[in-house]
Amino acid sequence: MSTPHERVESSYATIFRLARTESKVYIVGFILIFVTNVIETAWVRATALAVEEVWRGSATAATAGIIMGLALVVFLFRCLNRNVTFLAGRRIERRLRTRIFRSAIGLSQDEMDKHRTGDLVSRIINDVSDIRLVLGSGFLQVTNNIIAYAVTIATMLALVPKLAIVAILPFLPLFWIAKKLTAATHERSKRSQEALGALSSAVEETVGGIEVIKSHTAEPWQLERFCAANERHYDAELARTRPESVFVGLMGSVVWIGIAAILLAGGALLPLALDHPESSGGIGDLATFIFLFARLVWPTGALGWIMNVIQRGLAASTRVEMFLTETVQGDVTRAADFDPRKTSLIELRHVSFTY
Numbered sequence: 001m002s003t004p005h006e007r008v009e010s011s012y013a014t015i016f017r018l019a020r021t022e023s024k025v026y027i028v029g030f031i032l033i034f035v036t037n038v039i040e041t042a043w044v045r046a047t048a049l050a051v052e053e054v055w056r057g058s059a060t061a062a063t064a065g066i067i068m069g070l071a072l073v074v075f076l077f078r079c080l081n082r083n084v085t086f087l088a089g090r091r092i093e094r095r096l097r098t099r100i101f102r103s104a105i106g107l108s109q110d111e112m113d114k115h116r117t118g119d120l121v122s123r124i125i126n127d128v129s130d131i132r133l134v135l136g137s138g139f140l141q142v143t144n145n146i147i148a149y150a151v152t153i154a155t156m157l158a159l160v161p162k163l164a165i166v167a168i169l170p171f172l173p174l175f176w177i178a179k180k181l182t183a184a185t186h187e188r189s190k191r192s193q194e195a196l197g198a199l200s201s202a203v204e205e206t207v208g209g210i211e212v213i214k215s216h217t218a219e220p221w222q223l224e225r226f227c228a229a230n231e232r233h234y235d236a237e238l239a240r241t242r243p244e245s246v247f248v249g250l251m252g253s254v255v256w257i258g259i260a261a262i263l264l265a266g267g268a269l270l271p272l273a274l275d276h277p278e279s280s281g282g283i284g285d286l287a288t289f290i291f292l293f294a295r296l297v298w299p300t301g302a303l304g305w306i307m308n309v310i311q312r313g314l315a316a317s318t319r320v321e322m323f324l325t326e327t328v329q330g331d332v333t334r335a336a337d338f339d340p341r342k343t344s345l346i347e348l349r350h351v352s353f354t355y
Contacts, residue, residue, distance in 0.1 A: 011314035014321055018096065019135055022088040029088070030143055032081035036074060037147045041155055043070035044291045052284035082140060089136025096320075097128045103323035117208075118201025119194075123323075126196060127316035134313030141306050145299040152292045159285045166265045167293055170257040171300075177250060181243040185307060188240040190315035195233040197319075202229045247304040255297050262293060 019026060046067050053059040101124055104112075156164035206213065206222055213222050 011317045014317040025088040029085040036077040048288035051287040085140045089132045093132035100323040116201035118204040119197035122197035122200045130312045130316035185311040189311045192236040192240045195236040199229045
């Protein structure tokens, strides 16, 4: 019996194996995301300097044109990196779903009997979709968050180091909290997906055996069985969302604490900026600092969603891993080699039929 830690490590290994099939595409996506963040930082800096020009009364149409041009370039690069990463996830999803289905039909009857039909359907449909989210939007958001934090914090430290440190401090406890919540979220996500599989089985078995149910007037019993499965799935979903809700609430609090720290510490630098516009901490630098910190609001707020997507994907990879083992692959190969059009099981000769 594997421990939760071993199951998480196995899930990560499965995800990385799948990602390696599109490694070149992910490298291109990483480069595009990095370039997008660098250009966006330049756009933020140009906007902040435009604020300083307006304050000095020297704003020009050229500055506005530069800002609009950079905004257009950011838009185009964001569309491009999303198309690249999302399509990579879709291609992996298509191949994985086909691979799992071939594995499923290659199972022996004894192995097949160990799984309920609805649970198998849930693994092929829902679990593969959860893995696709990790390898598509999950990769995009994780990579974008890491690069956005790195570029933004480096720029903030270069502009006003003391103010940057004050603003960053509230974020540090989040890493410890995220680590504690991750393990709980993984196990709860796995239980939620198992409950969804049981619910799918109840629906599939009811629809498939509706004639038997009606002939035995077993509708009340079947309804009670479905309601029990539905209640278990509801409870599992509530348990899964609790850590995420706590994390999202903390994200919002930390962002506003950081903004308050900027206002308090930045207010002390404002008189210096007004008296010495050319000094470090001038109007342009302060405006850049505020705009850059505003960039962290979305990545920070999305951490809860990212954590949920990753944990659901890891739990899903645990559930489909049985279809990716070498033993099952051998059965799949034999099943795939069989072609009913080329193999004659029954041959009829000189047979006629009249009516």
